[in-house]
Amino acid sequence: MNCLICKQGQTAPGHAAVMLQRDACTVIIKGAPAQVCDNCGEYSLDEESAAAVLARAEGAVENGAE
Numbered sequence: 001m002n003c004l005i006c007k008q009g010q011t012a013p014g015h016a017a018v019m020l021q022r023d024a025c026t027v028i029i030k031g032a033p034a035q036v037c038d039n040c041g042e043y044s045l046d047e048e049s050a051a052a053v054l055a056r057a058e059g060a061v062e063n064g065a066e
């Protein structure tokens, strides 16, 4: 599909480093499955991978990761 950010690139399935902030913690999930734009590099997560990423982030926060 067309990229929602630059409206010029095409998104394709790929992997992105997703950064989430929760309270005082910043959690970076590397290699999260995402739709990645081939033009600007912006990514978007579909609902399923967003849920999976959030679950991993919650686990990381509980383990005290930064």
Ligand SMILES: [Zn+2]
Residues within 6 Å of the ligand: 003, 004, 005, 006, 007, 008, 009, 037, 038, 039, 040, 041, 042
């Ligand atoms: Zn784009």
